[in-house]
């Protein structure tokens with residue numbers, strides 16, 4: 001079995017993981033629906049959001065040039081990073097120039113993608129995550145498992161235990177108490193930090209500004225208390241102006257956390273200026289490519305329109321079963337199954353596009369209507385070039401094609417199969433299958449076919465009504 005296969009097998013047997021995922025995703029889906037009901041023109045805003053993102057991607061080169069000019073005019077220092085290594089080097093150079101030792105970080109998928117924490121720690125810097133979920137993940141030594149809720153794989157009892165073990169505080173699973181402990185520990189660190197690092201939810205081209213959203217206020221502290229602020233931002237995160245930003249923020253908050261708007265929305269337009277009493281003396285924006293240009297040139301360019309709301313993860317039946325870590329990289333769920341092969345190359349992640357039932361729930365829930373199933377299918381086709389099918393699969397698929405194009409044979413085999421399966425079943429479910437079915441029933445029960453096929457049922461009803 002491959003590493004991916006191993007991770008999936010372990011995850012589907014992990015009942016504790018399923019409890020944590022069920023609790024969190026059910027709550028998120030419920031909150032999202034309530035928030036959507038408060039926006040009567042939601043479908044129109046979705047169309048608008050999709051159009052804006054696709055237009056921006058189609059003219060990304062022009063938008064990026066204007067964005068850089070406007071950032072620079074606002075006093076922000078702009079850097080371009082072709083890959084993660086270069087981005088990490090830029091951050092390290094900035095840290096060195098300022099003799100920084102302590103770094104506070106806000107939640108950022110881009111910095112996870114390039115393993116920035118490891119690079120900083122290797123260089124001797126102290127790095128502290130300040131988003132509550134990321135902070136717990138850091139204490140526990142876990143990678144985030146969800147784009148919006150990094151510790152979705154943990155129950156609140158797990159979190160209480162980690163805080164007890166790592167911080168020496170009395171065990172509690174009361175969320176208010178746990179948040180209070182984290183806040184007290186983090187506050188002093190903000191004051192002592194030399195460098196604040198964030199990602200960016202959006203880059204606003206006309207304004208020469210970056211936009212960051214949060215619910216905990218930690219982003220405001222990360223971007224205003226340290227003397228230097230560095231934002232690492234994927235080049236696809238642009239919106240043309242504040243008008244488009246306002247609509248995308250409404251989509252993002254509703255889809256991500258089920259809120260009308262997140263508690264804090266920060267627009268950063270440069271370093272502190274006289275007579276400002278606070279704010280960083282330097283602001284740097286690192287525009288990260290890391291494979292995005294390659295994605296832009298390919299058949300899955302649409303994925304660059306993703307606004308990282310995480311809704312497709314909460315809707316995906318595969319994510320519900322295997323959680324985020326089984327995907328083996330920064331971006332889990334349907335978005336990860338497309339974005340990861342795009343930026344890392346299909347050779348190392350050709351299995352990810354298979355991690356989907358193609359049910360279309362991700363497309364239905366996506367606030368910018370990305371056609372995720374289409375992109376997954378196109379990646380599956382492309383993956384054949386780097387991971388050709390084994391002969392058993394090839395023969396099997398050829399056999400299936402023959403069988404499916406000969407209706408009489410199909411009907412006969414189906415009837416025989418149904419006869420035996422129904423006899424072997426217990427209460428409508430097969431618990432131990434033979435041959436290839438054995439692999440299925442090892443992980444889950446198999447629902448045996450109904451007494452009559454859909455065609456037979458249809459005919460019977462027609463006969464009855466005529």
Ligand code: SF4
Pocket residue numbers: 255305306307308309310311312313335362365366367368369370
């Ligand atoms: S693909 Fe769509 S639903 Fe999934 S994270 Fe991106 S914007 Fe959200």
